[in-house]
Amino acid sequence: MDSQLVSEFHSIVGDVGLVTAREELRTYECDGLTLFRVVPELVLLPSSAEEMQAIVKICHRERIPFVARGSGTGLSGGALPVKGGVVIGVSRMNHILEVDVPNARVVVEPGVTNSAITAAVSAHGYFYAPDPSSQVVCTIAGNVAENSGGAHCFKYGVTTTYILGLEVILSDGSLVRLGGKTMDSPGYDLVGAFVGSEGTFGIVTKITLRIIKKPECTQTLMAAFNSSSEAGAAVSNIIATGMFPAAMEIMDRLALQAAEAAVHPNYPNCPALLLVELDGSAREVELLMEKVGPICTSCGAWELRLAKSEAERIAVWKGRKAAFAAVGRISPNYLVQDGVIPRTALPRILGEIDRLSAEAGLRVANVFHAGDGNLHPLVLYDRRIAGQEQQAMTLAEDILRLCVEAGGSITGEHGIGEEKKHFMPVMFSPADLDAMQRLREAFDPYDLCNPTKMFPGTDAKLQRPIAYEPHPIEKAGLAQRY
Amino acid sequence: MNERQHPIESAWTDLEAIVGREYIWPATLGDVIDEMLPGGVIAPGTAQEVAQVLQYCSSAGVAITPRGGGTKLGLGNRPQKVELVLSTERLNVVIEHAWGDMTATVEAGCTIDKLQHTLEKHGQRLAADPLWPEKATVGGLLATADTGTLRIRYGAVRDLVLGVEVALPDGNLIKAGGKVVKNVAGYDLTRLVIGSLGTLGVITRAVFRLHPIPVATATYSTSLSRTTEATKLVLAILNSQLIYTGLQVRADRTDHIVVDVRFEGIPESLQDAYGKLSKVAGSYTFAESSGDVWKARRELFAKTDNSAICKCSVLPAQIGLLCDAIFRQAQPPEVTTTLVAQGTGVAEVRLDAVRVPSLLEVLNGVRSELNRLDGTLVVQQCPVSIKEALDVWGTSKDALPLMQQIKGKFDPARTLNPGRFVGAI
Numbered sequence: 001m002d003s004q005l006v007s008e009f010h011s012i013v014g015d016v017g018l019v020t021a022r023e024e025l026r027t028y029e030c031d032g033l034t035l036f037r038v039v040p041e042l043v044l045l046p047s048s049a050e051e052m053q054a055i056v057k058i059c060h061r062e063r064i065p066f067v068a069r070g071s072g073t074g075l076s077g078g079a080l081p082v083k084g085g086v087v088i089g090v091s092r093m094n095h096i097l098e099v100d101v102p103n104a105r106v107v108v109e110p111g112v113t114n115s116a117i118t119a120a121v122s123a124h125g126y127f128y129a130p131d132p133s134s135q136v137v138c139t140i141a142g143n144v145a146e147n148s149g150g151a152h153c154f155k156y157g158v159t160t161t162y163i164l165g166l167e168v169i170l171s172d173g174s175l176v177r178l179g180g181k182t183m184d185s186p187g188y189d190l191v192g193a194f195v196g197s198e199g200t201f202g203i204v205t206k207i208t209l210r211i212i213k214k215p216e217c218t219q220t221l222m223a224a225f226n227s228s229s230e231a232g233a234a235v236s237n238i239i240a241t242g243m244f245p246a247a248m249e250i251m252d253r254l255a256l257q258a259a260e261a262a263v264h265p266n267y268p269n270c271p272a273l274l275l276v277e278l279d280g281s282a283r284e285v286e287l288l289m290e291k292v293g294p295i296c297t298s299c300g301a302w303e304l305r306l307a308k309s310e311a312e313r314i315a316v317w318k319g320r321k322a323a324f325a326a327v328g329r330i331s332p333n334y335l336v337q338d339g340v341i342p343r344t345a346l347p348r349i350l351g352e353i354d355r356l357s358a359e360a361g362l363r364v365a366n367v368f369h370a371g372d373g374n375l376h377p378l379v380l381y382d383r384r385i386a387g388q389e390q391q392a393m394t395l396a397e398d399i400l401r402l403c404v405e406a407g408g409s410i411t412g413e414h415g416i417g418e419e420k421k422h423f424m425p426v427m428f429s430p431a432d433l434d435a436m437q438r439l440r441e442a443f444d445p446y447d448l449c450n451p452t453k454m455f456p457g458t459d460a461k462l463q464r465p466i467a468y469e470p471h472p473i474e475k476a477g478l479a480q481r482y
Numbered sequence: 483m484n485e486r487q488h489p490i491e492s493a494w495t496d497l498e499a500i501v502g503r504e505y506i507w508p509a510t511l512g513d514v515i516d517e518m519l520p521g522g523v524i525a526p527g528t529a530q531e532v533a534q535v536l537q538y539c540s541s542a543g544v545a546i547t548p549r550g551g552g553t554k555l556g557l558g559n560r561p562q563k564v565e566l567v568l569s570t571e572r573l574n575v576v577i578e579h580a581w582g583d584m585t586a587t588v589e590a591g592c593t594i595d596k597l598q599h600t601l602e603k604h605g606q607r608l609a610a611d612p613l614w615p616e617k618a619t620v621g622g623l624l625a626t627a628d629t630g631t632l633r634i635r636y637g638a639v640r641d642l643v644l645g646v647e648v649a650l651p652d653g654n655l656i657k658a659g660g661k662v663v664k665n666v667a668g669y670d671l672t673r674l675v676i677g678s679l680g681t682l683g684v685i686t687r688a689v690f691r692l693h694p695i696p697v698a699t700a701t702y703s704t705s706l707s708r709t710t711e712a713t714k715l716v717l718a719i720l721n722s723q724l725i726y727t728g729l730q731v732r733a734d735r736t737d738h739i740v741v742d743v744r745f746e747g748i749p750e751s752l753q754d755a756y757g758k759l760s761k762v763a764g765s766y767t768f769a770e771s772s773g774d775v776w777k778a779r780r781e782l783f784a785k786t787d788n789s790a791i792c793k794c795s796v797l798p799a800q801i802g803l804l805c806d807a808i809f810r811q812a813q814p815p816e817v818t819t820t821l822v823a824q825g826t827g828v829a830e831v832r833l834d835a836v837r838v839p840s841l842l843e844v845l846n847g848v849r850s851e852l853n854r855l856d857g858t859l860v861v862q863q864c865p866v867s868i869k870e871a872l873d874v875w876g877t878s879k880d881a882l883p884l885m886q887q888i889k890g891k892f893d894p895a896r897t898l899n900p901g902r903f904v905g906a907i
Contacts, residue, residue: 100797101721102717102720102721102798102799103797103798103799103827104720104798105797125721125723146666147666147670149664149666153664154663157637157641158664158666160670160673161637161641170884175880176880176881176884177879177880177881178881178884180856180858181797181856182795182796182797182827182856182857182858183638183795183826183827183828184627184629184638184677184793184795184828184858185795185858185879186858186860186875186876186878186904187875187878187881187882187885187903187904187905188674188677188678188682188885188888188904189627189640189673189674189676189677189678190881190884190885192640192670192672192673192674192676193669193670193671193673193674195670196666196669196670197669197670213720213721213722213723214723215723215725216723236582239582239584240581240582242605242694242695242696242697243694244693244694280725280751281723281724281725281751281754281755281758283750283751283754284725284747284748284750284751284754287748287750287751288748340660340662340663340664340665341662342580342583342585342661342662343582343583343663344580344582344583369664371663372662372663372664373583373662373663373664374664407660407661407662408660408661408662408665409660409662409664409665409666409667410667411665411666411667412662412664412665412666413664413666414666415666416666416667416668420667424667424668427660427667427668428657428667428668429656429657431650431654431655431656432656432657432658432668433668434654434656435648435650435654435656435658435671435892436668436669436671438891438892439669439671439674439888439891440669441891442884442887442888442890442891443884443887445887454668
């Protein structure tokens with residue numbers, strides 16, 4: 001990059017906010033999807049909205065593309081740098097600006113982590129509901145960009161449900177406030193449009209979000225089944241009674257073995273495990289939990305275990321959250337997939353996945369948010385065997401196609417980013433994609449914000465594969481995936 | 483109407499060719515919007531026909547006003563043009579109730595009641611209670627983002643919609659979102675069109691996420707005589723672990739305030755909830771009341787000549803201040819007022835005036851007080867003369883240029899509801 005430009009950036013952010021050394025830039029060459037790598041020209045770490053705005057104004061003037069980055073835990077390559085572009089990290093803008101407990105509002109800077117919000121309000125009996133598994137390190141800006149979910153969004157909703165106001169910088173450097181602290185700001189729901197736009201609309205500099213009251217009581221039941229299909233039937237029957245559990249999760253034998261090997265959660269040894277979590281008033285949770293057990297039994301559950309203490313409950317979730325990374329213990333390599341199907345299609349799709357898995361001669365571990373129909377199939381393979389990686393990728397894509405054919409989605413929470421952009425036409429028509437592009441042009445007519453992501457054909461230079469490799473922060477035990 | 487040929491007259495034959503002769507007819511007095519008589523009403527029979535009509539009108543320069551049940555036609559600024567009303571009445575089918583998945587796919591012209599009755603058969607509901615469900619349609623609910631008393635527990639309508647199909651002025655029929663509860667593929671065009679008052683496209687179909695119909699419901703109310711007490715009580719309930727599905731403040735005088743709380747669930751949990759409510763409420767005594775109290779919002783909208791209904795949005799802790807501002811500005815006998823506020827901080831206020839000018843004065847007065855609180859006021863229904871003197875949406879903030887950009891990308895010829903939305907979009 002032109003040295004005059006670099007010194008111009010330097011005059012904005014100083015030494016501490018400027019990364020130019022090759023080896024340091026490599027830290028930013030990928031996000032949680034590690035097989036795509038592009039070394040950025042420059043990384044800028046502004047400490048305020050004013051600095052951020054000054055940076056973007058230069059990018060706009062010079063037509064330099066920029067990619068916003070939180071903690072880089074994304075799983076679809078959304079924070080992958082763009083060739084010839086800069087990365088703007090939000091990590092130094094990490095202050096909680098306002099905690100308004102009576103109104104259940106919190107105003108934060110973009111680099112605040114998801115967990116830090118809950119930590120700031122926990123003493124008042126509140127929490128921030130969306131709970132991606134990387135919540136200890138992932139930033140709220142990243143959550144806003146990806147519209148992050150988590151295990152409890154079946155009942156509580158995803159990020160977009162909780163964001164009321166955003167202050168953003170658009171690609172021309174203008175600072176715009178969308179929404180507000182009160183509900184229903186007049187005009188188009190630009191907050192709703194911005195959340196989940198994967199960094200292609202602008203960069204957030206301030207976020208106003210809602211927190212909610214912790215439930216009085218939470219109980220988690222483990223039910224052991226002989227097949228995932230039986231467990232899936234139990235999920236449907238539980239819902240048919242009119243109950244609304246906080247979470248329902250299924251893990252199959254492979255996933256259970258992996259979790260057991262990694263964190264010893266002491267799950268029942270079974271082909272499929274269902275976790276059902278109920279929360280609410282103590283009386284109601286108790287009465288409803290009495291019904292959940294028999295429903296599971298009638299669907300074939302042969303062992304029921306209720307985690308009564310908070311410590312037991314945390315152990316159960318730890319095992320669940322470890323399942324992704326733990327698969328690394330039972331297979332040299334694996335691909336993480338993220339697809340969604342209507343919940344009732346679960347038994348059929350699981351059967352199809354089994355069939356595809358047998359045909360390809362590759363093992364598939366299944367971990368899923370059963371309440372939402374959000375599947376996370378993990379395709380196990382060995383890269384050292386010639387052709388197996390390609391086979392695994394084909395299998396993973398076949399599973400995604402199954403999801404779309406069943407009326408579902410190619411991503412429930414990981415996003416499109418770099419990874420799935422070539423899959424968008426499988427789910428959307430050219431007219432659908434054109435409408436999305438128009439919205440993008442309205443926000444970013446200069447095509448500077450994360451320009452090569454989300455849409456097919458935007459950058460032919462980057463090729464697959466999409467095989468999974470642990471991210472450095474994962475290896476360090478700071479984050480897990482699910 | 484001016485003297486030159488109404489653009490719709492030259493378009494009539496072409497429009498007939500799209501929908502069939504029996505589905506386009508001259509407008510009558512019942513079709514008037516803000517004292518403007520449209521040239522005609524068209525009722526396409528399919529979503530594709532809606533898209534064709536939009537495309538045709540967009541290139542022919544005919545303005546379209548999309549209409550569902552016609553219950554909220556007073557919403558918005560006075561349109562620049564009202565030429566052709568596009569009625570969704572023929573698109574009224576509940577296409578699928580996937581009760582096992584707790585989702586439903588429904589056409590835009592279906593009434594809320596018809597949808598709810600279909601869902602009831604499997605013990606489910608759309609957890610929203612919009613105005614006039616017997617007449618209001620799914621499309622109208624989405625276009626206006628009408629918000630009711632269930633919102634405090636189940637979210638706004640946008641939180642209950644999984645996907646939409648939208649006809650665009652360029653003739654494309656697009657879908658956004660999908661049929662599944664969790665989906666982050668592509669931009670959230672669903673949220674963009676919800677609340678856009680038909681200015682970007684015409685919603686032809688929606689997919690909702692559903693909730694079970696509760697086994698039992700109970701409502702409790704208490705009367706208070708000070709606005710500060712109302713704020714205190716609302717905040718105490720909000721700060722509790724009670725699981726209520728309605729929290730409402732009603733006031734028609736500064737010393738006559740009622741707070742309503744609704745619980746839903748299994749009978750055992752309702753008894754339990756009442757006990758806890760009594761503890762949270764301290765010295766205020768709640769007594770069981772009729773579920774009719776939740777119709778208070780609807781009752782505000784009874785039409786008279788010199789009345790205005792506005793939607794005010796403040797923080798929950800400002801509900802008392804909102805009451806104060808309204809009662810300070812609206813002084814009987816010249817202006818009387820009734821307020822129904824939800825615990826979310828979204829309130830609806832009815833003002834009845836002896837003369838229209840004093841109505842305008844009060845609206846401006848309340849709006850400037852709310853703006854000082856960072857709140858907003860949108861006039862939802864008022865005499866047309868008021869619309870000439872004030873912007874019903876209020877002053878637009880710095881996001882307006884972006885909104886205009888979006889409008890320009892989706893409806894460059896300004897075919898849809900021109901002038902009616904924020905910033906005269």
